[in-house]
Amino acid sequence: MKEFVYLDNAATTKVRPEVVEAMLPYFTEIYGNASAVYDFGQKCKQAIEDARETIGSSIGTKASNIYFTAGGSESDNWALKGVAEAYKDKGKHIITTKIEHHAILHTCAYLEQQGYEVTYLDVDADGLVSPEDVKKAIRPDTILISVMFANNEIGTIEPIEEIGAIAHEHGILFHTDAVQAYAQVPIDVEKMHIDLLSASGHKLNGPKGIGFLYIRQGLKLKSFIHGGAQERKRRAGTENVPGIVGLDKAVEIAMATMDERIKKESELRDYLIARIEDEIPFAKLNGHRVKRLPNNINFCFRFIEGESMLIMLDMAGICGSSGSACTSGSLDPSHVLLAIGLPHEIAHGSLRLTLSDEITKEQLDYVVDHLKEIVAKLRSMSPLYED
Amino acid sequence: MKEFVYLDNAATTKVRPEVVEAMLPYFTEIYGNASAVYDFGQKCKQAIEDARETIGSSIGTKASNIYFTAGGSESDNWALKGVAEAYKDKGKHIITTKIEHHAILHTCAYLEQQGYEVTYLDVDADGLVSPEDVKKAIRPDTILISVMFANNEIGTIEPIEEIGAIAHEHGILFHTDAVQAYAQVPIDVEKMHIDLLSASGHKLNGPKGIGFLYIRQGLKLKSFIHGGAQERKRRAGTENVPGIVGLDKAVEIAMATMDERIKKESELRDYLIARIEDEIPFAKLNGHRVKRLPNNINFCFRFIEGESMLIMLDMAGICGSSGSACTSGSLDPSHVLLAIGLPHEIAHGSLRLTLSDEITKEQLDYVVDHLKEIVAKLRSMSPLYED
Amino acid sequence: MYSEKVMDHFQNPRNVGEMENPSGVGTVGNAKCGDIMRMYLDIDENGIIKEAKFKTFGCGAAVATSSMATELVAGKTVQEALEVTNKAVMEALDGLPPVKVHCSLLAEQAIHAALWDYAQKNGIKIEGLEPPVNDIEELEEEEEY
Amino acid sequence: MYSEKVMDHFQNPRNVGEMENPSGVGTVGNAKCGDIMRMYLDIDENGIIKEAKFKTFGCGAAVATSSMATELVAGKTVQEALEVTNKAVMEALDGLPPVKVHCSLLAEQAIHAALWDYAQKNGIKIEGLEPPVNDIEELEEEEEY
Ligand SMILES: Cc1ncc(COP(=O)(O)O)c(C=O)c1O
Ligand SMILES: Cc1ncc(COP(=O)(O)O)c(C=O)c1O
Ligand code: FES
Ligand code: FES
Structure with missing residues (x-):
């Protein structure tokens, strides 16, 4: 559903x-x-x-x-x-x-x-x-x-x-x-x-x-x-x-509600990060693991490109972003990901998911389930994967 | 009432x-x-x-x-x-x-x-x-x-x-x-x-x-x-x-609704201008009589000052302004009124009333009735009037 | 924006009007805002202010401070009236918005001008009284950005 | 943002995959956006393209144009395939958003690169075919503000 x-x-x-x-x-x-x-x-x-x-x-x-x-x-x-x-x-x-x-x-x-x-x-x-x-x-x-x-x-x-x-x-x-x-x-x-x-x-x-x-x-x-x-x-x-x-x-x-939100969102954030890291290969967490906004999750998935991922997530009803919000209309790879040392192709495969206090663990499970499939599908199309 | x-x-x-x-x-x-x-x-x-x-x-x-x-x-x-x-x-x-x-x-x-x-x-x-x-x-x-x-x-x-x-x-x-x-x-x-x-x-x-x-x-x-x-x-x-x-x-x-509003507001505007000119002495219309926004009425009432007028109008439930909207917190006389050649004291006695399409003739009658009294009262206090 | 006291004195100003043969009369104006205040004093042979009247062309604060000033000086000696400063008037009115502080200077200066006129007419000197200025300059500096 | 046709080809891309012994294969990349497309062609002895396959690392438009390009060249002669320009691909997809026009160039260039490879391998010359470029430069100028 x-x-x-x-x-x-x-x-x-x-x-x-x-x-x-x-x-x-x-x-x-x-x-x-x-x-x-x-x-x-x-x-x-x-x-x-x-x-x-x-x-x-x-x-x-x-x-x-x-x-x-x-x-x-x-x-x-x-x-x-x-x-x-x-x-x-x-x-x-x-x-x-x-x-x-x-x-x-x-x-x-x-x-x-x-x-x-x-x-x-x-x-x-x-x-x-x-x-x-x-x-x-x-x-x-x-x-x-x-x-x-x-x-x-x-x-x-x-x-x-x-x-x-x-x-x-x-x-x-x-x-x-x-x-x-x-x-x-x-x-x-x-x-x-x-x-x-x-x-x-x-x-x-x-x-x-x-x-x-x-x-x-x-x-x-x-x-x-x-x-x-x-x-x-x-x-x-x-x-x-x-x-x-x-x-x-x-x-x-x-x-x-700040204290309560920080607690809730940090937990959900770490849960999502853990599931992605455990279940999706070649996934790299971007940003500091601890000194981190409670609602931010950002990964690079090697061999695939961000926009394709976003469209497929969207088809599953999931709204995410790739690169910064204001420039997702743009083609340049994120200057932030380049600044932390990622090469161009990898920087292109980033996904940012940012929580609100309305998000539930069940929703995140739904997201990971879809994300796994999407990443696999796009990798099967990629000339860079298993090449 | x-x-x-x-x-x-x-x-x-x-x-x-x-x-x-x-x-x-x-x-x-x-x-x-x-x-x-x-x-x-x-x-x-x-x-x-x-x-x-x-x-x-x-x-x-x-x-x-x-x-x-x-x-x-x-x-x-x-x-x-x-x-x-x-x-x-x-x-x-x-x-x-x-x-x-x-x-x-x-x-x-x-x-x-x-x-x-x-x-x-x-x-x-x-x-x-x-x-x-x-x-x-x-x-x-x-x-x-x-x-x-x-x-x-x-x-x-x-x-x-x-x-x-x-x-x-x-x-x-x-x-x-x-x-x-x-x-x-x-x-x-x-x-x-x-x-x-x-x-x-x-x-x-x-x-x-x-x-x-x-x-x-x-x-x-x-x-x-x-x-x-x-x-x-x-x-x-x-x-x-x-x-x-x-x-x-x-x-x-x-x-x-523009045509209709222009017609309605111009009529009301001219009605209010006519009543003020007929019934309040030493009142001068500012701005062009014809090449004029349909909703704008602006008068100077000699011998009195704008803010006093506004406060008294407000006490009767009438919201107007004196000088430009953004500067009615300011003390400078309106640069616009000075530019059309009014001396300082007169420029200080201006009142701007601007209509919407919800205003009725009855409301304007109410305004004129109060305005007459207010102008008279303030003039009786003014050292410049009948001096 | 104004305190209740200011509004009361604005709506029901005390002692508005002119005086037939004032002991002293003074008119002052404020260059910045173009307002004018005239103060009439009736002073008896003992130098006591029996009555004060005013006419003001000015904002709400100017009217209220004029009104309050006339009340404050009534019954005082000439010397005591000098202590009815703009601060005293403002305090009596429970304060004024910052942008209106200068209006209260009009009232202070109007009192001084009327006292000066009285002193001149009677050839006396009032301790601490300066000759009136025609224009009240802006005393506070506005913030510059 | 994308037409229905684009979305269809993106969701159900035709001819994704590799080819064992392709008659020609070409890989092109777009410097600006870091995307890569590889095109495989199976060409028979009459110079007719029997099948085309692709692999693409790129945005939705890149995937859809690759898919459409493989469909358009299949059944065509080598010479006809040269006419499958980026414009032709875009038209077949009911257009692309302006910012995505350049993605369709990837597809055009991938076809050309694969044909070039085929020509090289067979020592023939294809009329009007230029050697492939490694990097597709931005052809349109962006507005400057
Ligand atoms: C760090 C940061 N600075 C500035 C902005 C710009 O804010 P706004 O879009 O509200 O102008 C954003 C949001 O896009 C942001 O994330
Ligand atoms: C002629 C004119 N220009 C500019 C402005 C400024 O518009 P705003 O207050 O919406 O920034 C106003 C309104 O105050 C105006 O009347
Ligand atoms: S006396 Fe001029 S603003 Fe008050
Ligand atoms: S191919 Fe790079 S944005 Fe489309």
Whole structure:
């Protein structure tokens, strides 16, 4: 029997019904302009400030340091371009890694065109950045270090606290793209020395089209979207009140259930990894086995190619991904898998399965059963297998 | 008896119930990643392409020229910065007007810091830009002309077709900020020689946090948000599918009802203008009397100040605005009212009331009755009145 | 956005109006927001403010602070009235939003201007009173981004 | 994203496998996406292709175009087989998404490589056949932003 098993939660998630419920009144009832004088608009303003409060406390900071954006990509672009511009008199060197999301890498490429210099740090075979490498890359003109909290493809969680400490010892700003990690694992911007943090609502069962950038108090940062005086003059555009309210609710639930989800998802993750490793030959786990997002499973199956696998899984009602979510329309092998040292053909045969808290063990059994057959079938067609 | 009369539709609108209805499945049922391989994601992709089709045809262009953004401000920032960067080798001069929205003006100020030159055209007492002035401002290094389709404060509709023709005669790109005009009055990008057009969903009873930029086919434009390959690699970020679906529905309804709304709202508008002019002394209509958005009423009441008026109106359940929506938190007098030649004290006493198709004549009678009293009361307190 | 006290003083402003023969009158304006406040004082031979009246062209905060200021100075001596600073007025109103703090300066300056007029007319000097300024400059710096 | 025909050929690929003693065999690869296709041809003494078989490491489009290509060349003369271009294969599959057009080039090139091998082995020259390339370069230009 065909089931439906959604295992692409690192790409985007189902919005929780409670979140939709919370948003609904803000479409058709409390729709006034949040920046207006009238009381009707002040209700929206209040809802926004409440959300800022929830989110601020979720990462250990004040509400006033949270700025709403349209999502993770905008937050990443803002953080990098905003720091680059504000601190260009101090220097034009940025340190990041080879395994960042394209929202960071393409923004860095853009900054390089503008005359900035970017150092892209290598990672080890598990995808870990070495704090030692970060330290070595620092130059007198380094203005920013940007290292993702957890990788979106292979799930590896980076040593953020150590890197943050190094950045601050050297008086350098530290940004982290926490789009995958936020509300999935604990984050404390003070303890971890984080100056800027990007997050996106739709990765945590919240709405699409909303995200935020945390900006440490007192930090100078140029605006990215210029215009009206919203977000204390730092980010223009009529406030997306329903989106913000939905994000508030999603964060509230995600934070309240975090411990429990981590436990449940880690167990399921390790169960799936074990079954695949036991039952499918030539399967290699990508990413760190322990320092790993609770919901991420990523394998390379030698001799076969990712898209074919995805289509066959889809025919069995299983949604997975290969390479990063945003580029599965693309043909390039994942830059992350290349960075951890995989050759092209192997990097092409990757499969990412990412859990939600709704997934059951039975569903994972269904997945492994199909996956075994699919891998076998594709290998029988492959000119590389048993050749 | 206290009523509730929402007359701030130029700031933001109520989302139509049909729009919410259309969005709902995309939160909790069809939530897959639109860029994914699996069929579940392709459903989202299809919904996006359908929306692109609806919007393309609403302004007389192909679907593929429509790019989704997070709203009007992002569209404006993208259009200006994107052209500035792509054409900087051709020249660094931009022509715009003194009455643009801050999303244009502040972006221009930013570009000036980057070494661009911007000519800000004057307008006449009605807020009209003269095509002759546009022609005179053109220089060999002019790369872009940006003139808003209709002004957000005073409702004046600009001679876009003439200005577009002039731009194209001179081989210069033409952008129009149509955030206020789109789906309120007919727009044809071919006939009007428009190369780039900004619009925002929440101004037409669609959702907040979604908008689009029309980009003429073949036009080179640098990306503004770098990252994933969404929107044909031009605008990164996981697609806001519910927002896009909501916008689709809102546009569909707005286009289908446009003629009828124009007729109804223009009549109500002229009725309200006539009553105010007849019954309240020292009241001056701002903006052009005929070349005017159907839903815009803007008056200055001498000797009194806008915010006081707004608070008193609010106490009677009437939502209006003074100055532009985004800056009513600000103290500066409206740059638009100053540009049409009003002195500071008078510019401070402005009131903008903007209609929706739900407003009735009875509601407007209620408004005038209260407005008369409020103006009288505030004048009795004013040191400027009968002095 | 405003406290209940502000709203009360805005909706029911005390002491609005003019005065026939004021002991002192002062008008001040705020360059930034274009608002104007006029304060009338009736001061008896012992230097006690018997009554204060005002007219204001300005925002809700400006009206409320004018109203509150007239209440605060009534019954005080000229010297005591000098202590009715903008902070005192704001406190009496349970605070103002940050963007409106400067409005309360109008009230303080209006009192000072009226006292100055009174001092000039009577050829006396009030300890600590400076000549009024025509324009109240923005005192706080706005955050720059 | 794929047409029904593509999905059919992907799910039920025709002529998958190897051949014991092929008249010609060719392997081609696509540098850009790292995919590999191997085509086997069984050609009789009249130069008629009796059977074609393939093995492919590649995306859905690559598998489907391989499958369709083996069907299209079967029964054709060597000369006719040259006309089984990537366009012909795509048409037979009711089209491919733009991003997948290049995958069909793999199939065309695999046929050519196998024919070249056959020609070499038999010391004949096939009109219009070029030596096979190891790497199929990207032929279309992608839009630049
Ligand atoms: C003319 C004009 N341009 C741009 C904008 C900005 O649109 P948004 O607030 O949706 O970003 C607005 C609305 O505030 C507007 O009226
Ligand atoms: C690590 C990381 N950064 C940034 C992004 C971009 O977020 P969004 O698609 O919400 O703009 C994503 C998601 O695709 C991500 O996984
Ligand atoms: S007195 Fe001008 S804003 Fe308050
Ligand atoms: S053959 Fe490589 S993507 Fe199709």
